[in-house]
Amino acid sequence: MQFPESWLREYCNPALSTQALADTLTMGGFEVEEITPVAPAFHGIVVGEIMEAVQHPDADRLRVCKVSIGQAEPLSIVCGAPNARVGIKVPCATVGAELPPGADGKPFKIKVGKLRGVESYGMLCSAKELGIADDQSGLLELPLDAPLGVNLRDYLRLDDALLTLKLTPNLAHGLSIYGIARELSALTGAPLLPLPTPAVAVNGAQTLAVSVKDKDLCGRFSGRVINQINTQAQTPAWMVDKLARCGQRSVAPLVDISNYVMFELGQPSHIFDLDKIHGALQVRWGQAGEKLELLNGNTIEVDGKVGVISDDKQLESLAGIMGGNATAVSDTTRNVYVEAAFWWPEAIQGRSRRYAFSTDAGHRFERGVDPQRTICAIERITELVIAICGTPDTVVNPIDDQIIQLPEVKPVDLRVARAAKVIGMPISTEQCEQAFTRLQLGFKKLPSNGGDILRVTPPSYRFDIQIEEDLIEEVARIIGFNSLPDTPPIAPIIARIAPEASRSKFALRHLLADLGYQETINFSFVEESWERDLAGNNNPIHLLNPIAAPMSVMRSSLLGSLLNVLRVNLDRKATRVRLFEVGRVFKRDDSVQTTDTTVKGVHQPMHVAGLAYGDVDGRQWGQGESRVDFYDVKGDVEALFAPLVPTFVAAEHPALHPGRSAQVLLDGQAVGWVGELHPQWRQQWELSHAPVLFELDLAAALQRPVPVAKAVPKYQMVERDIAVVVQESVAFSQVQTAIARASTSIRIANSMLFDIYRPAPGQNATGVNQGEKSLAIRLTLDGAGATLTDADIDLTVSAVLKALESAVAARLRT
Template structure:
């Protein structure tokens, strides 16, 4: 919110310097983000009038002007501006004047000079040379009644200061100069100038039919017909200057009037060209497929993703409710009859709609935060008065006010406990202090009971809903700088983590030790990722995405990691190993509201990793190999250690059908590990398939509590066996059979250390006698046997070995090789 200090002081003028004024606003929560002068420093520039302008004898583009600056003699000044002509009044820098500093930071001093042989006793100035505009379109032309010889800084009020406020969303009532003045009056006790809105004389009984179909969109709609206005007049300079100092350029008189009242009173309004409206107006929700060309030139199309309010006539949509008018009914130089509209749009009906169409407006910014519904009629009277003053003609006629109030907000009553306020603020406050603070802000406060104050929120305060809101207002009026500094007193008790849990930070350190780097990504992703990589046909959709393609909440971390991989590969990264700990989102009707959950949504934490490129860093000691499934499987085992996971073949939408495994821990599935599906590898244009994993974080955080076990004093015994099984028999089946054998409790471990498969036979070639069949393989397993209390006897060892072989035969039809 930007505005000039002088405009604010018209409504409330406390005895404070500019800096003190800024500090007062900032310490009340209205942060003054920036202060800058309207114009840079300069001296000696006065108002002059060109009495004579003749061609320079030796230069086609120069004129020799005789300039009257209110002195006894005319000044001879050479000027090259294209609009230098007799009769105009302009800024004139006399000899000795100093212009604003240039690029070198030094002021430019005016001296008597010669241009092509003609003496010049000064300089005629443009707005750019004075530092008050960027446009160098010639001399700055002043009104013809500007007093000759008066200092330009004084005449144009260039010693004014521009304030830029950084307002929080709950301060919608301060999005106007008058709203800020109301706050300043409460803060300083300086009287606030009261506004009056005299009613315009009604000369015609014309009314435009308006039907409010959606009361959840529009709670109040006021309007008036004004006929025979002159739109070809020029906007008064005082209004142009004030709009410019609010950051708004002048467009046309009617548009400028509407914008002026918005900055003055916080009331966005719209002025229609009455003759371009077909029949009456209808206030309703837009229908899918309807289009509207806006005043900014954009054409929008209404879809079913989000409800959008519109104002439509009998033929087409004419305006985007609370945001921007349409081009079809825009006022122009040919406009003669107008319809002035001021409405109350429910904040929830406007919020997010501008962002949905990728633009923002001052009107939408105000309406989505809340605009006072009580004074639409008074503000139309203000607009009408300005229209009559600026665009009025002897034939101008005003119609009666049409005011419809189908759904006005219900005033909210909130109670404040003085003791609670003192506790929250951190200093003692009295009941009278609270009453004075609240009433000073225009919040009608009365004593409900001893120590309890009741406040009925006024119509311009949409942010007063809770007791804490009133406490904040009291604190602002007390002044944040006046609050005491007191150290908090609270018992400190350490929160000890259970021994069977580790922290997410420990998981991060473990993955970092395995060579992965952490990434942090948005929780909202492309809908395409959810469909392709997560197989999620019904993701959680965002109502107001920050970007059109980031429209859904993720149910998998893999898409985010692939995006990081793609970003790095496109920048010639050869080896990428990344991981993320993050939340994923699912729809789940069984979830209820609580301190940590949201009704209808399941939001678990997961950990995911991705490896791409070489398995190891570049080195001389070994040949470079590409990372594969088993490398990442080993990383998962290391991450879960000392727990031992089990891997079983599975399918995942993002992973290769034959190179994907489900990870099980204690019989429960906790995630997947596998290569990227060839289809997605091709779509993402990757030279090789990355290997990925994604696990439930809760399962990863769990760990077994360490249990002391003495080291046996007796040496273990190792025996190797080689068994022949069918090719279809898996390693897991073999290990399960070995562990199931009745070994008498002395089997300690079993490790596969060799696999042998026969060479494929050529056509007509026969296998050697006793060799393996083509559908068989030989597995070599090392068994470790031992006893904690004694050495093993040979008979025990042999019995255990036979039990293992017998179990392998029964379970997987294995034979000893």
């Protein structure tokens, strides 16, 4: 909400500077987001009147003006504005005056000048040149009663400041000048002027029949008929100025009056052209198929969830949001009906968003407007209508006030001891009573043996006071947050040491970045088809209120998000993409119970996933292009787990190629997957070639064994090479496991595969049959401090061959 400081000080004027006033409001919960001067710095500009304007002898577009500024002799000023004419009063910059800085940032100083041979002793200014408006079509015309020679800054109150408040939704009572003044008075103790509640004399008896059909829509409806007014009158400059500084442009006198009272008192209202109303008014919920043309020119269709005001023939207004064009006031309006109502916040909330626009009235009603303010607002509007649009024949009729159902005022108890505990400082009952008195909150003291209790009855405009904590907040605001003591925590603070057997997520991210991957962050809700296709999940967790139709379920895998990012990059001509994400996934699990960090039935582990696409090393002159394959990414996964050594077992995954994917095992436990994208999904995602992906359990990837010292062998290790023949289906990991389990007296430090031989089709003479392969393995033997003999080595090799024969049906190749 934006408003001028001067308007606020009309009701409460504490002895504070602008900045101090803003700081006081901010610390009181009404955050001042911005302070803006009404006009930039300038001086030496006064009110002047053009006494004479003649054509310049040598210029068609210039006039030589005689301008009076209240001195004995008028000034001769050359002016090129099209509206420079005799009799108007305009801003006059005298010699020596400084105008606001221009594009170069330097102020413009007025000197005696000569234009086409005629001397000019000053300058007549437009609003644009003064920096107070964007209009540069001509001179800024001032009211005819503006006193000559008066400083323009004083006359237009340009030393004012605009305050912009950032109000939270519970502070509906701060959406008016008087509401903010009331809070400022409570925070500073400065006197608050009484609410403007004029009682206009009634000299007529006409009323308009109004029927409120739905009490859950409207709790109170007040209205008054005013006859014989002049709507062609001009809105006073002081009102136009105040509205402009609240960010509201002047429209017409009746509209301006309604807006002015809304900003002043916080009560939105609407003024109907009485002669355009057919019969009586009805306040009700809309009906499907009904249409309404609004004041903004839009035609909308309503239904049973939107409140309307209608007459006997058509809809006339969208309840609490905007009036209709059918009964809009105009220059020909003579009789009006002024309406002010209390609409239930629940009946207004969200209705504006349905039609893609918002209004100041709807903004206030959906947060809560004082139901006791309707009569006061109508009286204030009537006073201003008579003052601005009144005629000798104006007739003011009585107010028709219908109270259907008002919000129930529920007292709230405050335990003084509880308030002291929550705020964190000793607080007396007297301090609480003083705070409530300054806030105009009615209270009474209840007898109690366990400490003082104050029962507070919230006023009708305080929709935010519902529980004890709300009252505690009010006490803390009045005491002042700056007054709260700095109390050190009582509980001991013990620094947590990260376990040595794990690493942080940041270290994992840095490792992946070192491997050439770039991190991406995606939404946790994804398309349902991704879950079905890429995770084989036909029963995903659905969102109750998705932000968009394609984002309707929670993801159980990160692969879909990475593929989507890949597609976005490829659409922007990327040729080599490396991506990873560390994020949470969501899986159904009936064993999970609700706690502070979990939700019943939903398992939420953290995963790390990566994607590689394009060339292995990127294009370079020294070598040819080579696309990334399964083994490149498998090596990255091994580097991610190092020094732990994962194993890879061929398996099928819904998202991966059935012959080029593997499950990742760590100590025999499945911890993830790695593989090439399935051809079906590669085609569906329109990828020229398949990316390679991996997805791992984050907890497993964060494991890091504690280093253990090992003695350096005193004697050189011995290496022996063997070649064994196994079936094609036997994986080398099975061979390694069999070697490690061989019963030998000598420790086998390492077994490394250094060659694979397969016979050509139709060739069996090499000792390796079709469907078999020969594995050349290098064994590294450690004597553990003793010299190895040939006999010991032979026994060890024999034990290894025996173990291989037993485990994988291997035979020594001859």
